[in-house]
Amino acid sequence: MPVTREGFEPLIVAFCCNWCSYAGADLAGTSRQTYPSNVRVIRVPCSGRVNPGFIIRAFQRGADGVLVAGCHPGDCHYHSGNYHARRRFTILKQMLDYLGIEPERFQVRWISGSEGAKFSAVMNELTENVRKLGPNRKLRDAR
Amino acid sequence: MSTANGKIRSSAAEALAEGRVTLVLGWRKKDFWWQSPVAFVESAAEAEQLTFDPFSVYNPVKYLLEAAGCHEKVGVFVKGCDSRGINRLLQDKRLEREQVLIFGLPCSGMVDPVKIRAAFPAPKICEVARDGEELLVRLSDGQERVQTADFLLEKCLTCRHPNPVVYDRLLWERVPVRSGVDALRFARVSSVAQQQIQERYAYWTRQFSRCIRCFACRNTCPACNCRSCIFDQAEPRWLGKASDMSDTLNYQITRAFHVAGRCFECGECERICPAGIPLQELNRRLIMDIDKYFGPYEAGLAPGDLPPLGTYRGEDPAGFDES
């Protein structure tokens, strides 16, 4: 990834739960709701499956922004996965902020299977915000 | 003081003699005045070496993980902070209550050798003993009295539970909680939090740049009681071997996250850290957030309840944009 502010193209890794957000991403596709190709999705069964370790590793390997997307509270296909995710990532996000790592780089959103438009909107917004922040140098590893 | 030692030794000896326990964990004096490491006492005779002095700061609880495995029942002396460690292990199902005989030692704080040395640079210090509210410092050339309060360890100044929260026997009177503890508890965290984000990053990377990943913080922490730590695993490799800031942050974030809602603020991680990294500032930040978002919670008080990250409420607020 180029690192000059001008030519800078951020890499966004999005962990999407299979039942809502991944379906939302597919719907964005079927309804041609475009968003930047900077966004790359990893499919997980549930936002509750996303280990903070995955997120940190993504940042280490050069992700400039990471999104975890799951079903809206109350809609989790597994009853409570997103509730646990909400607690875990509330803590993680505050911690990153506290350690001086721009919290905007890490987002958690609830996107349902019927919110294709929202999916692309969120992706556009996230990409733009991260583009403004510039490349993630703080967590990125040496390689 | 000596009375304290008397009580400790007799109760240990008694328990061993009667065979109610086959091992007792306490402290003994080692080569230097400022060392009172954990002692493993297996006979009434050995109990004589037990001591409880201003330096009995080490948390004996972590040793229970091993000890409880090979002993029917273990006796253990605990200060307030140590006792919350017992609850930590009980809550983590790493220990059964009936496996331990707990002697509770109300504790008005442990002394910081560094502060003592700073106060008495020149003469050789032979012994530092507690005498009521004061410390009796025996020097090569005579002795001096000082106020204990001025020489306490950082972590003891913010101790909210100086009296054991779980025990079979309390060996002496409860002591009062230090006044102004709550004000101090999050003071350092807040002062860091108030800085600009770039300053915070600079601050923490400056601290962490000293981290040599010796894992002392993990090893001493009763909350870090996994049989096998993910940091030691090769596949997947959660923690890279490279000693760069990226992996140090990875380590520190993960460690803090794993004790989130479980850390009971004994502060051993920070005290033990050879690089002097203010780890409590990170742990306590997480405690602050947990209090703020999920309701006030103090770990190590009630082994029965679920830790904050092991449960949820439908109406939990989120620390991120939920729109």
Add this chain to the structure above:
Amino acid sequence: MKVTADKVNSSLVKEVEEISGQKVSACFQCGKCTGGCPVVSSMDIFPHLVLRFAQLGLLEELLHSKTLWICASCQTCDSRCPRDVDIPKVIEALRLLLLRRKGGNRLHPANLSDRVRADAPQQGLVSAFRKYAK
């Protein structure tokens, strides 16, 4: 009056949407605005048709319409519009297109009626001159 491809979505229509902040395409011609308009009987182009004309780019017709100067901005229409179109804003936009032209003013102090001169409350005069003049 004729609909042609170049009128539809003409720059003028876009200007109306720009000024009003409303999307004229949102209207599906249910007529609820017209039915409830308290002054509709004095209008030559009814509110729902204002939207229709705008959709079809018949702006000239609209700009010559009496309706623009009849609407009292009472907002009865938009408070009932199922498509959330703020019709008074659209009409305001059309008004402004004219008022902003040179000599576009519709009301001059000279031709106020005696009654108005005598007793009208400031509120009315200020409002009127904001609506009918620039």
Add this chain to the structure above:
Amino acid sequence: MRYSYYPGCTLKTKANNFEKTALRTAGALGLEMVEVPEWQCCGALYPLNTDELFPLLAPVRALAQAKEAGHGTLVTLCAGCYNVFKRTNREMSRNGEVRRKVNGYLQEEYTGEVNVLHYLEVLKKEVGFASLAEKAQKKLTGRKVAPYYGCLLLKPRDEMDFDDVENPTIFEDFLRALGAEPVDYPYKTECCGSYLSMADEEVAATAVGRILLSARKSGAELLVVACPLCRYNLEEYGRELTERTGGEASLPVLYFTELLAEALAVGSETYGEEK
């Protein structure tokens, strides 16, 4: 309780008995109305175009003054001012871009923090109609009064949220508190023609006619309003109508505060006392 009070242009002249009675009653109810010093015009109408800012500056300045005056709540009597302020506030608090631009013209930042209340709301929320009923010794028993809401208090629906747009009741509850008998008629929220009366009197006259006839038909003997322009239209064209219909539509029009003053017996040159 202290409030900033914003009179607006008309209440110092044409509608001064609106103000007089309002302030008198406020006093009687222990509400302290502090007039905003050197208040300036609210602009009379809320700008409906979104492509320019300066029409917003007048109301924002007025609100900013109120903020400086330092009582969290600003009270208006004129429905026009109320409409303008409430919508301006909403825009300033919700539309970040507008807020940024507008504040470019202000010394002190304003973000819609002043809470704007109409005097009717003060009576309902702060005084409470129940206790108002107690305080009103001189009950208006048997008086059949038609409340006229007009548009500005209620619309736009989502921006004002003052009361149910189609079936408001605050006026009725107020009148009941005074012991009067509110009459229900379907035109109580229909527009009176507003500023059209300045330019195209015909149109206004027709609008007014419908309202008065309907109120009359449902047995009203008197009509109350909260807006000077409404009153002007209803009175002016009412008079004409009366002449044409031979008294059939004649209905005196009063500010609600005049009735309030009467009921609280703090004197007022109202219809009620003339009788």
Add this chain to the structure above:
Amino acid sequence: MRRTGVFICWCGSNIAATVDIDLAVAAAKKMPGVVFADQNKYTCSEIGQEMIREAIRTHRLERVVVAACSPRMHENTFRKTVAAAGLNPYFLEIANIREQCSWVHKDKETATDKAIALIRTAVAKAARNEALFASELPIERRALVIGGGIAGIQAALDIAENGFVVDLVEKEPSIGGRMAQLDKTFPTLDCSACILTPKMVEVAQSEKITIFSYAEVEKVEGYVGNFTVTVRSRARSVDMGKCTGCGDCMLKCPVKVDSEFDLGLIKRRAIYTPFPQAVPNKPAIDRENCRWFTAGKCRVCEKVCPAGAIDYSQEDELRTEKYGAIVVATGFDPKKLDNYGEYAYGKHPDVLTSLEFERLLNASGPTGGKILRPSNGRPPKNVAFIQCVGSRDKAKGNPYCAKVCCMYTAKHAILLCEKVPGARPFVFYIDVRTPGKDYEEFYNRAYEEFGATYIKGNVSKVFPDGEKLLVRSVDALSGALVELEVDMVVLANSVDARAGAKELAQKLSITTNAYNFFNEAHPKLRPVETHTAGIFLAGTCQGPKDIPETVAQASAAAVKVAALLGKDSLLSNPTVAEVNEKLCTGDMSCLAVCPYGAISEKMLEERRGRETVRRKVAEVNMALCQGCGACTVACRPGAINLKGFTNEQIMAEVEAICL
């Protein structure tokens, strides 16, 4: 490294137009482990699948990556493909380069880069895929139908028809639902009761079907084939065994309250059956209003009951039962009109909702089927029918079309003309929508034969004017203003989801759309299934529908249920959690977050040095585990893993996707 084959699909031009396939193939060939990479116009076609099977054989592939459409589309297709060639189906990975690449990106270069990254990621994951094997689960051969309207009735009958036992749970004291409230049905005008009540009786008489009326679902646990459901039967205060349904109690009961069934147009007693043809035809005491329960006196019904069936001491009954499948058929609520003051509903007695009008038409209704103005009991002459009240209204109602109003309003117009000679219907519409067999023709009759006046205009306001109602609108076609004096106004109020639909959805862990209608698994291809296996939808709980559609969907759901219950066993989803006992600390953090109670403690005996020591570890019940993976994150040492989404796999994906 696993011998991996990559198959990149053009999907015609869907992918090929935006992704440079040749470039992608070339890049794939260089990826670690990839020994074969090729492209295909339509990989899902027989030719495409054969290419995969062929390549697996000739190149001895161990892993297969298909870069094509979303795995939600064809993952199963290709799993079967690789299985047919002798590979474990879970050796397949899909790179979604259509929905999440070619369809959402415009620039070919960057889209191609991304496609390659996605393929690289899939290859990295595939390399760590392990063979997974589904295990067999038993199936409880019993179905639960929630809701006793026409949808639930039809579903229950069809399931029973297929030989399975069905429990039918109905909230009201009687089954029948909304259809029982209707008079005649479009487009045939046959009477609703005449076609519904026989089915109700059939339900009551079927040995396979048990009705639980006055009951609601309290709790749902388990999974497809093995649901455990707790149903609360409200205390009826009437002994169903003893009651003969003679109805004496209902005659003598002194308390009169608004009849829900007749929408408050008449009263019912505190002990009541909703309507004469009720099934079961045995009353219930409504305790909120019964004088005995409210005031502690009365007991009249007890005195008059010849069968001694009254039992004030009854209590709610909780019953827990296992089911293999569930059909949700909870129906709809007519929209409340609080936001529509302009129509004077509740202000003038002659302003009615369409369902209220339906009751006026109904021979067993409050007026015995005569259309009379509630205000004065006289028949109306001019009647205004206002359509789209709360429908197609994004500002203060539902943005969607309620679908049935155009047709029932045409019906109302026709029936008005039939019942009240000289009456004149005026129908105010935005658009008239009549798709459906014989629907358009029916609508045509309304204005051709019966002379209904259709006006294209949404009524803006109804002005009560003494006896009369003044309706103001416009005819958008002619541009003429409309001021109509009428005797009655009928509001076609929109179709809302049932109050409480959201809560039920959460109990069932199925999802709803923004308006609380239950979501189907696929809008076109799986219209009666939900995303939760074993739970199916019937009728208006899924969205506005008319009776034929509802019945069709109910039968479809029944077929799905029968197909499911007909199986000997189910194959379990093999992507479940798995404990690495070496790493497991036994602190049971996993158990705390498991929503299915699938994790339990187990004692492990292992040799340490000389002696054997016992220690606690976690154990996963593969049948209960649904594979959410919450446990894997709760487990600090990473000792519990999720097959198919292992830490190793996801880490590998992260590494690859960031390259």
